[in-house]
Amino acid sequence: MASKVTPAVMRKGFRVLGVAIRTEPVVFAGAVLASAVYGLMTVASAWALGWATEHVVLDAFADGDVADGAAATAVLLIVGVAVLKALGVGGRRILAGVLQFRMQARSRRGVTRQYLRLPLAWHHRHPTGQLLSNANADAEAAWAPLAPLPMAVGVVVMLVTAAVAMVVTDPVLALVGFLIFPAIAVLNLVYQRRLSPLATRAQQLRAEVSEIAHESFDGALVVKTLGREEEETRRFQAKAHELRDANIAVGRVRGLFDPILEALPTLGVLAVLVVGAVRLEQGAIDSGVLVQVAYLFTLLAFPIRALGWVLAELPRSVVGWERVQGVLEATGSMEYGSAEPAAEGPARLEVSGVSYSYGAAGEPVLRGIGFDLPPGRTVALVGPTGSGKSTLVQTLVRLVDPAAGAVRLDGVDLRDVARGGISRAMALVPQQTFLFDDTVRGNITLGLPLPDEDVWAALRLAQADGFVSALPAGLDTKVGERGTTLSGGQRQRVALARAIARRPRLLILDDATSSVDPQVEARILHGLRDSAEAATVVLVAYRMATIALADEIVYMEHGGIVDRGGHDELLGRCAGYRDLVTAYEREEAERAVLEAGSAGVSPDDIEDIEDIEEVPA
Amino acid sequence: MTMLQTVERSALATVRRGLSLTPEFRRGIAGTLALAVVATVGKIIVPIAVQQTIDTGLRNATPDLAYIRGAVAICAVAVLLTALAGYLMNVRLYKATEASLATLRVRGFRHVHDLSVLTQNTERRGAMVSRVTGDVDQISTFMQFGGLMIIVAGGQLVVASVLMLVYSWQLTMLVWACFLPLMVALPRFQRWLSGAYTQVRERTGDMLGAVSESVVGAQVIRAYGVEDRTAERIDAAIGANYAAQSRAQKIVATVFPLTEVVSALAIAGVVLLGVRLGLDGGISQGQLVAFLFLITLFVSPLQVATEVLNDAQNAIAGWRRILGVLETPADVADPGPAGVELPRGPISVRFEGVEFAYPGGKPVLREIDLEIPPRSRIAVVGETGSGKTTFAKLLTRLMDPTAGRVLVDGHDLRDVRFSSLRERIVMVPQDGFLFEGTLAENIRFGRPSATDDEILLGLTELGLADWLEGLPAGLATQVGQRGESLSAGERQLVALARAYLADPDLLLLDEATSAVDPATEVRLARALEGVTRGRTAVSIAHRLSTAEAADEVLVFDRGRVVQRGPHAELVARPGVYADLHASWVSAARS
Numbered sequence A: 001m002a003s004k005v006t007p008a009v010m011r012k013g014f015r016v017l018g019v020a021i022r023t024e025p026v027v028f029a030g031a032v033l034a035s036a037v038y039g040l041m042t043v044a045s046a047w048a049l050g051w052a053t054e055h056v057v058l059d060a061f062a063d064g065d066v067a068d069g070a071a072a073t074a075v076l077l078i079v080g081v082a083v084l085k086a087l088g089v090g091g092r093r094i095l096a097g098v099l100q101f102r103m104q105a106r107s108r109r110g111v112t113r114q115y116l117r118l119p120l121a122w123h124h125r126h127p128t129g130q131l132l133s134n135a136n137a138d139a140e141a142a143w144a145p146l147a148p149l150p151m152a153v154g155v156v157v158m159l160v161t162a163a164v165a166m167v168v169t170d171p172v173l174a175l176v177g178f179l180i181f182p183a184i185a186v187l188n189l190v191y192q193r194r195l196s197p198l199a200t201r202a203q204q205l206r207a208e209v210s211e212i213a214h215e216s217f218d219g220a221l222v223v224k225t226l227g228r229e230e231e232e233t234r235r236f237q238a239k240a241h242e243l244r245d246a247n248i249a250v251g252r253v254r255g256l257f258d259p260i261l262e263a264l265p266t267l268g269v270l271a272v273l274v275v276g277a278v279r280l281e282q283g284a285i286d287s288g289v290l291v292q293v294a295y296l297f298t299l300l301a302f303p304i305r306a307l308g309w310v311l312a313e314l315p316r317s318v319v320g321w322e323r324v325q326g327v328l329e330a331t332g333s334m335e336y337g338s339a340e341p342a343a344e345g346p347a348r349l350e351v352s353g354v355s356y357s358y359g360a361a362g363e364p365v366l367r368g369i370g371f372d373l374p375p376g377r378t379v380a381l382v383g384p385t386g387s388g389k390s391t392l393v394q395t396l397v398r399l400v401d402p403a404a405g406a407v408r409l410d411g412v413d414l415r416d417v418a419r420g421g422i423s424r425a426m427a428l429v430p431q432q433t434f435l436f437d438d439t440v441r442g443n444i445t446l447g448l449p450l451p452d453e454d455v456w457a458a459l460r461l462a463q464a465d466g467f468v469s470a471l472p473a474g475l476d477t478k479v480g481e482r483g484t485t486l487s488g489g490q491r492q493r494v495a496l497a498r499a500i501a502r503r504p505r506l507l508i509l510d511d512a513t514s515s516v517d518p519q520v521e522a523r524i525l526h527g528l529r530d531s532a533e534a535a536t537v538v539l540v541a542y543r544m545a546t547i548a549l550a551d552e553i554v555y556m557e558h559g560g561i562v563d564r565g566g567h568d569e570l571l572g573r574c575a576g577y578r579d580l581v582t583a584y585e586r587e588e589a590e591r592a593v594l595e596a597g598s599a600g601v602s603p604d605d606i607e608d609i610e611d612i613e614e615v616p617a
Numbered sequence B: 001m002t003m004l005q006t007v008e009r010s011a012l013a014t015v016r017r018g019l020s021l022t023p024e025f026r027r028g029i030a031g032t033l034a035l036a037v038v039a040t041v042g043k044i045i046v047p048i049a050v051q052q053t054i055d056t057g058l059r060n061a062t063p064d065l066a067y068i069r070g071a072v073a074i075c076a077v078a079v080l081l082t083a084l085a086g087y088l089m090n091v092r093l094y095k096a097t098e099a100s101l102a103t104l105r106v107r108g109f110r111h112v113h114d115l116s117v118l119t120q121n122t123e124r125r126g127a128m129v130s131r132v133t134g135d136v137d138q139i140s141t142f143m144q145f146g147g148l149m150i151i152v153a154g155g156q157l158v159v160a161s162v163l164m165l166v167y168s169w170q171l172t173m174l175v176w177a178c179f180l181p182l183m184v185a186l187p188r189f190q191r192w193l194s195g196a197y198t199q200v201r202e203r204t205g206d207m208l209g210a211v212s213e214s215v216v217g218a219q220v221i222r223a224y225g226v227e228d229r230t231a232e233r234i235d236a237a238i239g240a241n242y243a244a245q246s247r248a249q250k251i252v253a254t255v256f257p258l259t260e261v262v263s264a265l266a267i268a269g270v271v272l273l274g275v276r277l278g279l280d281g282g283i284s285q286g287q288l289v290a291f292l293f294l295i296t297l298f299v300s301p302l303q304v305a306t307e308v309l310n311d312a313q314n315a316i317a318g319w320r321r322i323l324g325v326l327e328t329p330a331d332v333a334d335p336g337p338a339g340v341e342l343p344r345g346p347i348s349v350r351f352e353g354v355e356f357a358y359p360g361g362k363p364v365l366r367e368i369d370l371e372i373p374p375r376s377r378i379a380v381v382g383e384t385g386s387g388k389t390t391f392a393k394l395l396t397r398l399m400d401p402t403a404g405r406v407l408v409d410g411h412d413l414r415d416v417r418f419s420s421l422r423e424r425i426v427m428v429p430q431d432g433f434l435f436e437g438t439l440a441e442n443i444r445f446g447r448p449s450a451t452d453d454e455i456l457l458g459l460t461e462l463g464l465a466d467w468l469e470g471l472p473a474g475l476a477t478q479v480g481q482r483g484e485s486l487s488a489g490e491r492q493l494v495a496l497a498r499a500y501l502a503d504p505d506l507l508l509l510d511e512a513t514s515a516v517d518p519a520t521e522v523r524l525a526r527a528l529e530g531v532t533r534g535r536t537a538v539s540i541a542h543r544l545s546t547a548e549a550a551d552e553v554l555v556f557d558r559g560r561v562v563q564r565g566p567h568a569e570l571v572a573r574p575g576v577y578a579d580l581h582a583s584w585v586s587a588a589r590s
């Protein structure tokens, strides 16, 4: 990781700065101009005061009278220079801010556009925390040197002006300056070289501390229910102490260099005095000049450090920039074709030879899945936990592209469908409900101009109208981050209404009623069947009643299709399927036997049950 | 929205309260302050000494070289001493502040976990995180630099004023008169600025929230093709953040350069008034020149102070936010060592007249009076939204009832020590949240001392050995952030194993296997039935067999327990349960 001020990092850093300058040339030029005005005026203020001392104060004491013209000029000079200087500072600050904030906003927009554009498979490969910090901390770090940059450029102007001014007033005194200022610059460089690896490490630890806090607060319920507060605190504390030590290490370097850098200019002034006194004795200069040069020294001491600030930020900036660039340059975004699916009528879906695996080297999660779904039909995907149902469903709505094989909508490969075409035709209710931090209405319409009647109709079908109308602000109730203020089943039903409200041609429900009780589920499903005859439906389900709604069942295990057909067919010939869907029934029957056993029951009954138990595996 | 408290107090009181929480800061503070005095005095005296040298050594037409050399040598020594004192003070200060801020962070972090789930949920996760991270960082800048600078600046201001008075009281008055309006206006500027920065923080929070939705909600956004709308929302949030930043910057950039203009006015005034006084014999030429120099000495601390006040403002905001965490009472508090320790063994529970309402809402549980005998198996059923999860949270004391009480083994839950309570009563929530790491690490979260063999044994007892074998990396499988590299059902299995390994006396399952396939669920239920024999078990489930297997069924309807009793009894009577049962039967058999 680039953490030291090495020539390579400097080159990269300057290239990053170059990008900002090329992107916002006018703002940058304005900021530098303002900064140069400030620099010139800083030098000028020393000169103005010198002029006033000489032509007003000294002359007045010499002549015993104040020359009004000179006094007025002095006032104008002093105040005028100060006003220009103030404008310079203000202008520089505003423009430097504009430069920095604009670049940050630009990076953030770019990065989040990419998040929205890149396929879900890319998201699977990148941890959430990293993506969030790319958009936040990295975008900020990348452009951090822009704040002191115009000042630093201005300082260069100032130094040149001061150097010229000193050479003109007295070359010998100027020599002192030429020794002191490079010394300050070199010391600054040494300082930054020592500091920046430590500062980068502290920055890294700060991110880690924040990650721990985020995860821990996210899982607060688990921490609480298992009483693991102590352990979590220790985990956090260990990192917080690492951060503390890193910060102290930074502090040691700062604590050493800051006083030295502060002392150097004063030592410079003292050197000027010693040399100046000699020159004065030689009659080469007068005391006014000496005062002026001494004043210049004190003035320059502070701004020269702006150069150091820019250098200090460069390594961090390079790291941030590279991370942001990593997102901006990520390829493999989804390509869209130009086919527009039909607008009306149930969709036809053909799945052929679909395989998929998470990560490049991962085990295949789907292996050669194929089935046809004629328009208006309902298929149920059934299979044990982890058999790949949710993954398959993601390929159906082209959240991910299969590694091999194809999914066709009305005969058109999904990859050839125009952007937005798929989401207009299909609606997926994912297994993991996600609600936006928005109102109930916003969560259902997602920006579509749906009239309230349609929203209510969808809520009714999802059996959610009751509780929504009881919410304090009805459709306008905010549901909180990820919908925290609703119960699990309520969240699921809002998500369901979101899908229904679009009147999709293909509706996909991935175990979308798992938190809903069977009574409500039955009402939802019947409602759907009665109203959704215009849609083709894919259901991932476990409950028999849900499965019974399907015309065909696809039974999966370990990412492959084991069998497909009608419910009765599969019950008869597919052991895995039978095991799965009759699990409750069998359990109930066994229980009945046990209870009957204690109450005395006929052996006939028991045989019946054993029939069910001993299905061939 | 947030339920975290903000105690109204002045800036000074906030700082004092903040410092009182961190004893590390006060330790050795006397030595640090002594060094600070040396460094400060050095910083103030050296420029004056330099000026004096110029003044005295150069006054005559023939400069007194010997005097200048001597004075310069003394000044040089003073500069070096100042630097040395500065170095020593800095190191001490960094150590003390970093130690105290680390303490503050850790205390804040711990306290967040001590807050009730309700309070935790009233604030965005990101905002909560920044209270113990970024907001604390804001304090450090001030404590390591700004705080001292204000003291230094104050000292410099006083010394400069006194010296100016020595030269000429009239000119001093003039200078003060010039600066007075600025000083009076400064607090107002600070308020503007503080308002502007509050805005920046809020807009940044909104922006991060919007960005995070685009990442966490990636699936839904794609499935519904709402990329453009999401992008618009994010852009709006980024734009608002930019606007807030720019506004704050504009205030800073307009206000602070004012000192430049004011000090120029003061200097010009002193030149004009000074020469007139001089002509009247009130002040010598040398004194006037020296006075002009003193003005810069007077102005520079003011400039520093205006800049540093900005840091101070941020630090105070930071202190307020971390104090906001620490001073929010842990409304569901651990009674601590004074509390009751429950002995191990089967647990009985009693609800007495329990009522619960979420803050600002209508009661969602009413008149709950019931008893759960030790070793019993209870099934809780009812429609979604009827209050089952709320009941579970009260039973595990994630929340306290608004009225009535919950008793465990005869003790009010509020009197039971958390260490004892959390060991004996464990709930498995519906959403199987996992921490990033391996499967083994997550299961071990239930019992940190568990070995891999014990974990394997636990999984085998739960009938999950087959499932584990199907995972290529076994216990070393990485589960991803929030467990998202596992399927939803698998996450629930891990969460259940985690709770099982914790070995509680009362296990409460809140739809803990809702995403698991029926065969696995039945196997799991049966395994649990075996291994929890002798313990109390409460299951919330939409499953017929859970209810049938239970000793007693509690039927919730709109916040009340409307029926209770064994399955056989309830099913025979018309009512809510019979209806539920009918729908289950039809659901299971089709």
Ligand SMILES: Nc1ncnc2c1ncn2[C@@H]1O[C@H](COP(=O)(O)OP(=O)(O)O)[C@@H](O)[C@H]1O
Residues within 6 Å of the ligand: A124, A358, A365, A383, A384, A385, A386, A387, A388, A389, A390, A391, A392, B484, B485, B486, B487, B488, B489, B490
């Ligand atoms: N984001 C992911 N990264 C890696 N592996 C995953 C990811 N999501 C799911 N898997 C794995 O893929 C398999 C299938 O998961 P999934 O399709 O969710 O199953 P189902 O929906 O049938 O329960 C599981 O073994 C799971 O661990």
Ligand SMILES: Nc1ncnc2c1ncn2[C@@H]1O[C@H](COP(=O)(O)OP(=O)(O)O)[C@@H](O)[C@H]1O
Residues within 6 Å of the ligand: A484, A485, A486, A487, A488, A489, A490, B121, B358, B361, B364, B382, B383, B384, B385, B386, B387, B388, B389, B390, B391
């Ligand atoms: N954090 C919360 N804030 C406000 N209301 C809530 C909150 N959590 C749940 N509720 C409300 O309390 C009621 C009961 O919810 P819950 O106990 O989760 O139901 P169940 O578990 O039976 O589905 C619901 O109407 C729900 O909207």
Ligand SMILES: [Mg+2]
Residues within 6 Å of the ligand: A389, A390, A391, A431, A511, B487, B488, B489
């Ligand atoms: Mg799934």
Ligand SMILES: [Mg+2]
Residues within 6 Å of the ligand: A487, A488, A489, B388, B389, B390, B510
């Ligand atoms: Mg619930």
